Amino acid sequence: MSADVTPLDPGPSGSVFFERRELDLILRVYGRMVAQAEWRDYAMVGGRESAEFAVFRRSGDAPAYRIEKRPSLQARQGQWSVIGEGGVVMKRGRELAQVLRVFDSRKFQVVE
Template sequence: MNAPTPFPRNIDDKVAFDRKELNVILGLYGRMVAAGEWRDYGMSFLKDVAVFAVFRRAAENPLYRIEKRPKLRGRQGQYAVIGMDGQVLKRGSDLRTVLRVLERKLIRPVD
């Protein structure tokens, strides 16, 4: 007979970003904060998706959502950047490549 586990099994059912993924996301976040584009963020870890949401101001809807959906790994790619209107801006299997759509916001023409 197996001993009962000290934690409920549903803790393992949540999707989360690992340390490497968070380092990539927070690196971009830091650059965008330094550029004055972003001010706040929030994270959600749910059963099917992990979400990193970025905000211009704390009390508004997110500008962008960076999502990880492992169930889409074999099809469209598990990472996506979604705009505030719900439109998927970029989807793929490599997080750095997907985040490049947001990096372009840092490049501004010089007058």
């Protein structure tokens, strides 16, 4: 038996999802916005390239905002982004706390 046998390549690391501390930061913002009656529902999705936390003003609507984690962009623009309605990137960066500040600087009002 040879000592220089290399292990099999594990391949892709699997799905991207949020770590506990990341989810804690996101849920703090979500809770604050629910308390202000701005948001009412959320959904989370993990995939091969990204994880997404989508928030809704009303159940059944299109997402009002999406908080996206895309690790492949960490070295470039940063892995975190907040995407508004219509796919507009509102903020992008390497640190989640910094990106989530976009919700601190805006006064949100539901327009019907």
